[in-house]
Amino acid sequence: xxxxxxxxxxxxxxxxxxxxxxxxxxxxxxxxxxxxxxxxxxxxxxxxxxxxxxxxxxxxxxxxxxxxxxxxxxxxxxxxxxxxxxxxxxxxxxxxxxxxxxxxxxxxxxxxxxxxxxxxxxxxxxxxxxxxxxxxxxxxxxxxxxxxxxxxxxxxxxxxxxxxxxxxxxxxxxxxxxxxxxxxxxxxxxxxxxxxxxxxxxxxxxxxxxxxxxxxxxxxxxxxxxxxxxxxxxxxxxxxxxxxxxxxxxxxxxxxxxxxxxxxxxxxxxxxxxxxxxxxxxxxxxxxxxxxxxxxxxxxxxxxxxxxxxxxxxxxxxxxxxxxxxxxxxxxxxxxxxxxxxxxxxxxxxxxxxxxxxxx
Amino acid sequence: xxxxxxxxxxxxxxxxxxxxxxxxxxxxxxxxxxxxxxxxxxxxxxxxxxxxxxxxxxxxxxxxxxxxxxxxxxxxxxxxxxxxxxxxxxxxxxxxxxxxxxxxxxxxxxxxxxxxxxxxxxxxxxxxxxxxxxxxxxxxxxxxxxxxxxxxxxxxxxxxxxxxxxxxxxxxxxxxxxxxxxxxxxxxxxxxxxxxxxxxxxxxxxxxxxxxxxxxxxxxxxxxxxxxxxx
Numbered sequence: 373x374x375x376x377x378x379x380x381x382x383x384x385x386x387x388x389x390x391x392x393x394x395x396x397x398x399x400x401x402x403x404x405x406x407x408x409x410x411x412x413x414x415x416x417x418x419x420x421x422x423x424x425x426x427x428x429x430x431x432x433x434x435x436x437x438x439x440x441x442x443x444x445x446x447x448x449x450x451x452x453x454x455x456x457x458x459x460x461x462x463x464x465x466x467x468x469x470x471x472x473x474x475x476x477x478x479x480x481x482x483x484x485x486x487x488x489x490x491x492x493x494x495x496x497x498x499x500x501x502x503x504x505x506x507x508x509x510x511x512x513x514x515x516x517x518x519x520x521x522x523x524x525x526x527x528x529x530x531x532x533x534x535x536x537x538x539x540x541x542x543x544x545x546x547x548x549x550x551x552x553x554x555x556x557x558x559x560x561x562x563x564x565x566x567x568x569x570x571x572x573x574x575x576x577x578x579x580x581x582x583x584x585x586x587x588x589x590x591x592x593x594x595x596x597x598x599x600x601x602x603x604x605x606x607x608x609x610x611x612x613x614x615x616x617x618x619x620x621x622x623x624x625x626x627x628x629x630x631x632x633x634x635x636x637x638x639x640x641x642x643x644x645x646x647x648x649x650x651x652x653x654x655x656x657x658x659x660x661x662x663x664x665x666x667x668x669x670x671x672x673x674x675x676x677x678x679x680x681x682x683x684x685x686x687x688x689x690x691x692x693x694x695x696x697x698x699x700x701x702x703x704x705x706x707x708x709x710x711x712x713x714x715x716x717x718x719x720x721x722x723x724x725x726x727x728x729x730x731x732x
Numbered sequence: 733x734x735x736x737x738x739x740x741x742x743x744x745x746x747x748x749x750x751x752x753x754x755x756x757x758x759x760x761x762x763x764x765x766x767x768x769x770x771x772x773x774x775x776x777x778x779x780x781x782x783x784x785x786x787x788x789x790x791x792x793x794x795x796x797x798x799x800x801x802x803x804x805x806x807x808x809x810x811x812x813x814x815x816x817x818x819x820x821x822x823x824x825x826x827x828x829x830x831x832x833x834x835x836x837x838x839x840x841x842x843x844x845x846x847x848x849x850x851x852x853x854x855x856x857x858x859x860x861x862x863x864x865x866x867x868x869x870x871x872x873x874x875x876x877x878x879x880x881x882x883x884x885x886x887x888x889x890x891x892x893x894x895x896x897x898x899x900x901x902x903x904x905x906x907x908x909x910x911x912x913x914x915x916x917x918x919x920x921x922x923x924x925x926x927x928x929x930x931x932x933x934x935x936x937x938x939x940x941x942x943x944x945x946x947x948x949x950x951x952x953x954x955x956x957x958x959x960x961x962x963x
Contacts, residue, residue, distance in 0.1 A: 430789045430819040431743070431778035449773040454782035462781035 373690045373731045376441055378422060379704055380408030380683075383722040385424055387442045390694070394708065396717050402442060410683065412469025413730045414496060416477050420730050423480070423496050425466030433465045435482070437496055441732060446497075453482055453490050453499045459506070461486060468683065469496065470526035476533040483523030487514050487540045491552065505538070505546065505555045510574050514543035517577050517596070524682055525581045529605070530588050537581065537591070537606050544576035545593070547606055561609035563598050580624040580682045581606075584660070586631035592661060594624040594636055594682075601661050612661025617648040622682035627710075628693050632660035635695060635711055637680040645679055652676035654685075654697065656711045670714030671705060678703075681725055688729035698724025733758050735809055737768070738816040739775075746775040761794060762805035764815055779817060789820040821861070832900045834859055840896060840905045841866075849888055856896055857927070862935075864896035868926040868946075880920035883954070886928075887915050890944040890956040893930035898940050898960060901932055907963040908940070915956040924948040930958075938962055 377388035377396075384401030385408045403426045410425035422438040424445070435452040436445040455461040464485040472479030480496035483489055488506050490499035505511075514521060522540060529535035534551040537558070544559040557574035564576045577596035584590035589605040592612070598619050600609040613619035618638045627633035635656050640648050647653060652671040655664045678701035685697035695711050698704040702721035705714045737753040739746075747753060757767040762784070769776035779790050784805070786792065792799045793816040799807045809815065837856040852874070858865040868889045876882040891913055899905045926948045934941045944956040 428778075430787065432781060432787050434777075447774070451777045451782055454777075456782075460783065462783050462785065 375688050375690065375694055375729055376420075376732045377688075377696055377704070377706070377717065377727060377729045378411040378413070378424075378442075379698055379718065379721065379724060380411045380424070380726040381698075381702070381722040381724055382407050384408060385411065385426070385442075386718065386721060388704070388717055390706070390717070394715060396706075398718050399442065402445065403436070407465070407725065409725050410466045410468050410482075411726050411728045412471070412480075412496070413728050414469075414471035414480060415689070415730055416471060416474060417495070420732065421495060423469045425469070425482070427465045433463050435466060435496070435499075448497060450498070452497060453484060455488070456501055459501070461488075464520065465522075467522040467524045468526055470528055471496075472528050473530050473533050476528075479528075479533070481526045481528065481536070483526050483538060483540075485520045485522035487511070487521050487523050487543060489523055489526070489538055489552070502552045504553055505548075508546075508555055510543070510557060513575065514540060515575070517541035525578070527581060527583050527591070530583075535605070537583075539578040539581045539593075541579060541596070542575055542577040544574045544578050545581065545606055546574075558606045559609070560607065561611075562593070562595055562600055565597055579622045582624045582626035582634065584626055584631060585629050590632075590660065592624050592626060592634050594621050596620070597642060599624075599636070599661065612657070615657070615662065615664035616655055617666070621680075623680055623685040623697070625685050625687060625695070628687050628689050629691065630658075630693075633658050633710070634661065635685065637685060637697060639679055647676055647679075650675035650677060652699075654695075654711050654714075667707075667711040668714075669712060670707075672703075677701070683726035684724050686727050686729055688731050690731040694729060696727050696729055698727050700724065733809075733811040735764050735812070736814050737764070738814065740817055740819055742819060743775055743778055743817070746778065747772055757809070759808065760803075760805065761792065761799055761807045761809050761815065764809055765805070791818045791820050792816070793818065832859060832903050836904070837864060837896050837900060840899050841892070844895070844905055845892060849892060852885060852888060852892075854889060854892055854928075859896065859900040862897065862901055863929060863931045864893055864900050865927060865929040866893045866896060868928055870921075870923055870925050875922075878920075880922050881926065883915065883917050886917070886921075886926065886946055886954050887913060887956065889926065889928045890915065890930065890946065890954075891958065893928045893944055894940075894942045894958045894960060897930040897932055897942060898935070898962070901935055901940075908960050909963060910958060911939075911961050912959040913956060915954060917954045919948075919951060919953045921948045921953050926953060935962075 375390040379386040384404040387399040406426040412423035414421040427433040436447040468483040470481045480492040489502040492499045525539035527537040546555045547558045579594045581593045591602040593600040599613040601612045621639045653666045653668040678699035687693040695707045700723045704718040706717040755767040757764040853869045874885040930944045940960045946954040
């Protein structure tokens with residue numbers, strides 16, 4: 373099945389098209405010379421809608437959408453994501469998109485820097501600030517990680533449009549069960565080793581959370597040191613880091629159809645941001661994090677120094693899901709067998725900031 | 733009152749290719765942009781953020797004067813004025829012409845100097861196509877008899893700043909060596925950091941010339957000129 377791979381980079385969005393033989397063609401950059409920190413796909417409509425969070429260093433951030441697989445892009449006259457008057461805050465950039473569940477077909481969420489959640493009810497064209505989270509009494513104490521302070525993860529519950537989980541660096545995990553009217557910190561069991569009390573209610577530097585495809589109450593989390601699983605929709609978390617070479621990293625990806633199957637890209641440590649032993653190696657678990665195996669067949673043999681950012685790994689939605697990741701060195705790799713073997717999809721791109729894929 | 737806005741090429745797509753716009757607005761530069769927001773909102777939001785602040789890397793000249801040197805968005809605009817919008821060459825954290833950033837400059841500094849030079853604690857604060865600014869933190873260890881900063885430390889800082897400026901101009905570090913350095917010490921420095929700005933006055937194929945201004949508390953404390961051989 374052909375696949376469209378969106379590759380957001382520091383200098384524009386590249387669209388890769390993969391055919392059944394495994395060959396890839398790559399577009400010229402869309403939005404050249406803008407940083408594309410977030411891309412998304414909403415495939416609930418007649419045609420997949422592509423979403424792109426773009427940021428010009430001169431002319432600021434915006435969001436564009438395409439309903440023809442990148443053939444053309446639309447961007448409204450008024451700013452799609454903007455902090456309202458009285459907040460005294462300006463959007464830095466959009467970090468993440470998430471389409472709502474099928475029962476809310478026009479809802480699209482956007483997580484942004486500085487940490488805030490926006491909601492669209494027109495399919496992702498225009499957004500409004502989710503006030504209750506912005507007005508949360510914890511907000512003044514949310515800090516900034518090295519990459520900036522942002523909501524980078526949004527996980528709508530597939531069975532309940534009122535339940536949404538978000539994660540931010542720093543601040544940690546917050547959940548709503550009433551459509552966003554109230555939000556509760558949900559970090560029980562997640563360590564914040566960099567704080568005087570390492571087990572705070574909030575303030576953790578969560579890097580990424582992924583939801584299990586079969587059991588929606590099961591979640592996987594890559595923390596700023598620490599890898600965790602929750603079996604109660606994020607209420608409590610337990611470590612699944614023991615089988616990994618290191619508990620640091622940014623990515624966490626779950627299989628789109630299969631239970632208990634996840635991937636990540638470990639990085640040695642906060643203060644040593646290289647892959648362990650400088651090996652380009654993806655780790656896979658097929659038992660919900662109890663055991664892990666390192667996979668590097670087809671990945672570079674030589675020492676590997678780039679990192680893989682939190683949104684720079686993804687699957688597509690084909691029955692036998694393809695798996696992809698891109699590095700800050702500008703290379704993108706793909707696997708059609710769950711990571712056992714890899715091929716280079718694209719090379720020599722600008723820093724890869726994010727990837728998303730959809731079968732077309 | 734009518735004002736002419738000169739639109740940079742990167743933004744003409746928002747106004748059907750027009751190089752110039754004529755807007756009716758009264759009083760200040762801010763009101764000119766309010767008129768732009770009304771008529772061309774997508775152009776307007778490229779220039780100012782949602783809190784109506786001018787974007788950091790958008791430069792605006794009112795009758796040839798940079799508005800940031802005037803009163804910013806409160807700058808008065810006369811009838812018939814020309815408002816020119818230009819993207820700053822400093823857009824983004826990286827100079828796109830050379831790819832050389834403050835971060836890469838810091839790496840050059842860390843990798844290419846003797847340990848005792850690193851002990852000065854120099855920090856790169858800004859780099860551009862033909863200059864570099866380093867901060868020399870005050871330290872009593874660098875003071876001579878009498879408590880003032882020693883000239884030797886200033887000369888080393890000036891020499892180091894030249895290397896960073898040349899590296900910035902060339903987009904990266906390459907071997908080079910000092911041929912000449914002459915300094916004048918004009919005021920004593922006590923208890924203050926020194927900002928050291930090396931500006932290249934000429935770069936040829938084999939030689940580079942720089943002028944270095946050293947200031948503390950906003951006052952010039954020393955100057956130097958250097959000549960470098962590019963190897």
